[in-house]
Amino acid sequence: VLLLAACSGASPSTVDPKGSESREIAGVWWLMFGVGVVVYVVVAGLVIRAATRGRRHARRESRISDAAFIWIGGIIVPALILLGLGVVTVTTSNAIRQPDSRALRVEVTGVRWWWQVRYPDEGITTANELHVPVGRPIQIRLGSRDVIHSFWVPQLAGKVDTIPGQPNTLRFTAETAGTYLGECAEFCGLQHAHMGFAVIAESPGAFGRWAAREARPASEPTSELAARGEMVFVRSSCAGCHTVRGTPAAGDVGPDLTHVGSRGTLGARAVTNTPDHLAHWIRAPDFFKPGVLMPTHQISGDDVDAVVAYLEAQR
Numbered sequence: 001v002l003l004l005a006a007c008s009g010a011s012p013s014t015v016d017p018k019g020s021e022s023r024e025i026a027g028v029w030w031l032m033f034g035v036g037v038v039v040y041v042v043v044a045g046l047v048i049r050a051a052t053r054g055r056r057h058a059r060r061e062s063r064i065s066d067a068a069f070i071w072i073g074g075i076i077v078p079a080l081i082l083l084g085l086g087v088v089t090v091t092t093s094n095a096i097r098q099p100d101s102r103a104l105r106v107e108v109t110g111v112r113w114w115w116q117v118r119y120p121d122e123g124i125t126t127a128n129e130l131h132v133p134v135g136r137p138i139q140i141r142l143g144s145r146d147v148i149h150s151f152w153v154p155q156l157a158g159k160v161d162t163i164p165g166q167p168n169t170l171r172f173t174a175e176t177a178g179t180y181l182g183e184c185a186e187f188c189g190l191q192h193a194h195m196g197f198a199v200i201a202e203s204p205g206a207f208g209r210w211a212a213r214e215a216r217p218a219s220e221p222t223s224e225l226a227a228r229g230e231m232v233f234v235r236s237s238c239a240g241c242h243t244v245r246g247t248p249a250a251g252d253v254g255p256d257l258t259h260v261g262s263r264g265t266l267g268a269r270a271v272t273n274t275p276d277h278l279a280h281w282i283r284a285p286d287f288f289k290p291g292v293l294m295p296t297h298q299i300s301g302d303d304v305d306a307v308v309a310y311l312e313a314q315r
């Protein structure tokens with residue numbers, strides 16, 4: 001049962017919170033679990049007692065009448081428990097939704113099957129990776145470009161749906177530096193399972209350096225191969241869907257590739273980002289992600305190597 005529940009150490013767990021919001025949610029979860037255990041033990045104890053005490057006691061007068069027992073055990077006690085849990089749930093929900101004027105604003109858009117990430121105040125657009133400074137409140141505006149997705153980083157916050165035409169807001173503060181995995185938590189089509197992302201929480205200094213680097217346009221190619229790669233990229237259909245800031249490539253259909261070389265994975269965590277995987281990806285995106293909306297292109301082997309050299313150098 002534990003294997004089926006995917007309870008391996010590598011899975012992100014809601015009961016191992018690393019953010020302000022997830023800590024509150026985990027607190028409510030443990031309270032409900034504790035109350036559930038007490039109720040279970042009491043009811044199971046009464047069932048066992050009723051089953052074992054036998055018929056000879058059946059006629060003896062009980063200290064408490066049947067009607068009073070039903071009123072207390074069946075109505076008053078459950079109502080008090082539910083009322084208490086209801087109050088805790090509502091006050092916790094309110095507490096984790098309080099806006100904070102110091103918050104770092106981020107905009108995340110769900111797209112089949114990846115995440116567009118924008119930092120409007122920093123002028124950054126990236127994909128499938130959110131960098132956040134530890135200790136600073138984050139306010140994420142969630143939207144969708146096509147169908148309903150759900151943005152979920154179990155160790156940092158609760159899950160919130162991204163709905164076309166209906167922006168939602170998610171707030172949290174990362175408490176510990178680290179990489180926290182996120183998943184799309186709403187079935188959204190063929191590659192729902194490969195719609196992962198990562199939140200990288202780092203010190204404010206490291207975040208500042210990352211943001212400064214990401215805000216810059218792409219660097220000039222430094223080798224002959226990379227220069228040819230840029231030419232192929234800009235002149236082929238790549239540029240129709242992808243943006244590389246600082247070049248004529250300004251498509252908005254696929255992920256912004258301005259600093260793609262600095263990202264850990266390709267295809268929304270489908271594979272690790274290596275030159276080999278990127279070459280495979282360009283030749284046949286379907287290989288790693290069947291059903292992916294990126295079409296297969298007729299680009300010669302040499303040109304693919306050139307594009308890979310160009311993109312992997314964009315850090």
Ligand code: CUA
Binds near residue numbers: 189192195
């Ligand atoms: Cu997007 Cu599931």
